Amino acid sequence: MVDAVEPLKARRIYLLLRERILNGGLEPGSRLPGELSIAAEYGVSRVTVRRALDNLAIDGLIDRRPGSGTFVREGNSVQPIVADLSNVLSHLVEMGRRTSVRLLSFAYVNPSESVAGALGLEPGERAQRSIRVRLIDGAPFSYLVTHVPERIGVTYSEADLASMPLLGLLERSGVVVEEASQSIGATLAGPDVAEALGLEIGSPLLSLTRVVWDPSGQGVEHLHALYRPDRYSFHMDLVRTGAVGARRWNPVAKPATARPEPQKRKTEGPKSLKPKPRPVRVSNQRRTST
Amino acid sequence: MVDAVEPLKARRIYLLLRERILNGGLEPGSRLPGELSIAAEYGVSRVTVRRALDNLAIDGLIDRRPGSGTFVREGNSVQPIVADLSNVLSHLVEMGRRTSVRLLSFAYVNPSESVAGALGLEPGERAQRSIRVRLIDGAPFSYLVTHVPERIGVTYSEADLASMPLLGLLERSGVVVEEASQSIGATLAGPDVAEALGLEIGSPLLSLTRVVWDPSGQGVEHLHALYRPDRYSFHMDLVRTGAVGARRWNPVAKPATARPEPQKRKTEGPKSLKPKPRPVRVSNQRRTST
DNA sequence: GAGAAATGTATTATAAGTTAGACAGGTAGC
DNA sequence: GCTACCTGTCTAACTTATAATACATTTCTC
Structure with a gap:
């Protein structure tokens, strides 16, 4: 009867905050809730919250400014x-x-x-x-x-x-x-x-x-x-092919001769010049060790 | 100076073994290495390995036979x-x-x-x-x-x-x-x-x-x-295209009309009739909690 | 049956994670 | 300047996870 325990609250909070930073609603530059608020929100102690924040800081995801708060670091998109x-x-x-x-x-x-x-x-x-x-x-x-x-x-x-x-x-x-x-x-x-x-x-x-x-x-x-x-x-580019009702995606076949890039997205938004700040970024090891 | 610790080894080993059972090289019915071997391999104690195995047993992924060993349970192969x-x-x-x-x-x-x-x-x-x-x-x-x-x-x-x-x-x-x-x-x-x-x-x-x-x-x-x-x-099928010296893979474009399967592998080995023994399984959460 | 090797079980000791609290110092707003 | 709030740091007590052993039991092989 191994009663599965629920350890590692710090890591849990770390993952949770990381997800909110990478995929979720926390914009770069915005301030996180205070450590005490986070502790209260998740029902853990402040030390535990700090451990999670420490790991986020090691990952370079946040910026901690004493007296001011903890902020989501900008420009942490390392393109793979x-x-x-x-x-x-x-x-x-x-x-x-x-x-x-x-x-x-x-x-x-x-x-x-x-x-x-x-x-x-x-x-x-x-x-x-x-x-x-x-x-x-x-x-x-x-x-x-x-x-x-x-x-x-x-x-x-x-x-x-x-x-x-x-x-x-x-x-x-x-x-x-x-x-x-x-x-x-x-x-x-x-x-x-x-x-x-x-x-x-x-x-x-x-x-x-x-x-x-x-x-x-x-x-x-x-x-x-x-x-x-x-x-x-x-990464791949797709085109929508087929008749209406049976439309599907098909990969764009590229010629064997190397080409710089398809580069098709002609969005005109102000941010469109930065085509893809892909946030996927997975860094999660705190210690590469060995 | 919070030195990033190494938490939850038991869970880590549980996840790793589970991965090896589901996707990796461990065939259904085969015996796992002994608990001591696993402990040595991952550099942890036997107790920790046993905790991981306990969880795998709860998931129904393994079968532990005292005196004999721990075996990957058969019939888990849910094809993805x-x-x-x-x-x-x-x-x-x-x-x-x-x-x-x-x-x-x-x-x-x-x-x-x-x-x-x-x-x-x-x-x-x-x-x-x-x-x-x-x-x-x-x-x-x-x-x-x-x-x-x-x-x-x-x-x-x-x-x-x-x-x-x-x-x-x-x-x-x-x-x-x-x-x-x-x-x-x-x-x-x-x-x-x-x-x-x-x-x-x-x-x-x-x-x-x-x-x-x-x-x-x-x-x-x-x-x-x-x-x-x-x-x-x-999953995708590829064909080798291009002239010698600049050959590369290109995806096989499939017609919009549904087709059963390309099914090309006409290997004649005795095992070829079982083209993909992909073992897989599902239930794994012991406690979704909160 | 003997022996090797495996899991099952237990004990004790050490290491690590968590909590609660207190205090120092920086920053921003009033 | 005052206040509120924030991070940084520390201590002490507590809980949990892991390690290191030892030993029993089952199974398989020879």
């Missing part, structure tokens, strides 16, 4: 890297930002059942697994676990992996890559991933699972990618 | 709803599953700066904000916050909102919807969202922010959606 759904990294290179890769693991393993199933492996068939972390300007933003069937003929070395995209290596080896299927979800950072990405355990992550097939339908690559949402997000 | 990036709900209807909507809030507000900027509102211009929760077969899976400029001519009522998609209502009102831009990220559940979706505070969420414009570039709708990743995920 934006990627479209196709070739994620071409953007970055265009922007002149330097990306690098750290190879954490390189081994031949018996894949998990789900990976084996997705790739269509025979029972007991092994796969080459590599774990990589991708960095931009020295800051890690993605954790990639890839599985490639051993029988595909893995012709690349560890050094190759650290310098070239895996798909490029496969295509160089003569593997024809035709189609893929991927799904996007969210999950929490475990110990390994948290350390590799410089996060706290339990931080939210974007997850992407992609399975790539060759023209015969043979599984070629299984990718499980985890992204820091404060540094990476998916 | 799979949506493509365009018309998320058409799938569901096709599948014959019943979705419903709960309207949590309906008001005219001064939108936050980020929303106002995205929609291109004049300073001080108000917007109609509605907060809805969407359910499938009675289980909530998404939390939607939409903003529509007041001047657009909001011709729908609260009752309309609870029964029809917002975009449909707008188009019925004569608003021409042409293009949109959206980005996908991840975040943690705050108190409000957690309660609305039946989650613990701190659970991971998929977040989608979409801005819709009419042909003149005027903002029409701002959508901020949060999805339970165990019940909802984005």
Whole structure:
């Protein structure tokens, strides 16, 4: 009879206030209620409220001015890297930002059942697994676990992996890559991933699972990618197509040649020049630790 | 100098293990590592691990057999709803599953700066904000916050909102919807969202922010959606296009007419008939409290 | 049956979170 | 200047969470 307790009021209040700042009604520059008011509102002590505010201050979300009050800091919108759904990294290179890769693991393993199933492996068939972390300007933003069937003929070395995209290596080896299927979800950072990405355990992550097939339908690559949402997000433009009554969104297919940006929004509002102060921003670790 | 502490390890481990059971590598029926192993892995004491396992047992996710071990309970695999990036709900209807909507809030507000900027509102211009929760077969899976400029001519009522998609209502009102831009990220559940979706505070969420414009570039709708990743995920098929040397992924544009499924994977492995053993489960809050 | 390994249970000690209160000092309004 | 209100800091007592052990019981393997 483990009676689920209700601990950690400070964190609860921290999350609550953070939500109000990021998504909710608290405008940048506005003043928060006094610490005593907040304490009364949520039925906790002032010390507890202060702990929550401390964390918000560490996150850089608020500005505390003694005698005056606590204010929502302005300009705390750190834009994450934006990627479209196709070739994620071409953007970055265009922007002149330097990306690098750290190879954490390189081994031949018996894949998990789900990976084996997705790739269509025979029972007991092994796969080459590599774990990589991708960095931009020295800051890690993605954790990639890839599985490639051993029988595909893995012709690349560890050094190759650290310098070239895996798909490029496969295509160089003569593997024809035709189609893929991927799904996007969210999950929490475990110990390994948290350390590799410089996060706290339990931080939210974007997850992407992609399975790539060759023209015969043979599984070629299984990718499980985890992204820091404060540094990476998916972006896409949609157009409304179809007849009335069956209208739907369709993604805008971009030409293979790189283009600066679709940049279509011609809103004329005074703020329209600042197209998207996307507030999503997830920073929640107070201590990156390790 | 409040040194950020490390609270609630038990809950953290509970969330992590739950994530591994639901999305991660732990197959149903498989045995978890021993309590001591888990304790060592996460650097906590066995008591703490046991607390986490207690909660997982309450959730019905695991099965503890004294002397034998702790096992992932079978039959938890509730497939998440799979949506493509365009018309998320058409799938569901096709599948014959019943979705419903709960309207949590309906008001005219001064939108936050980020929303106002995205929609291109004049300073001080108000917007109609509605907060809805969407359910499938009675289980909530998404939390939607939409903003529509007041001047657009909001011709729908609260009752309309609870029964029809917002975009449909707008188009019925004569608003021409042409293009949109959206980005996908991840975040943690705050108190409000957690309660609305039946989650613990701190659970991971998929977040989608979409801005819709009419042909003149005027903002029409701002959508901020949060999805339970165990019940909802984005899925898309990609094809490799472009010349050698500049190959990239492009999404497969689907026809407006509903089609059962692309279903391309013709892998012949014995497990290929079970293409996706995605294990999932639902109930997880022990106490929604307050 | 012996032994290893697992969960179930209990005890004690330490660490951490919370509360309540008091006081100092800064800021703004009257 | 006075007052009200705010944050910053501190103390003391209390409650809860976690750690470190030890030991019993069940299960599986050999």
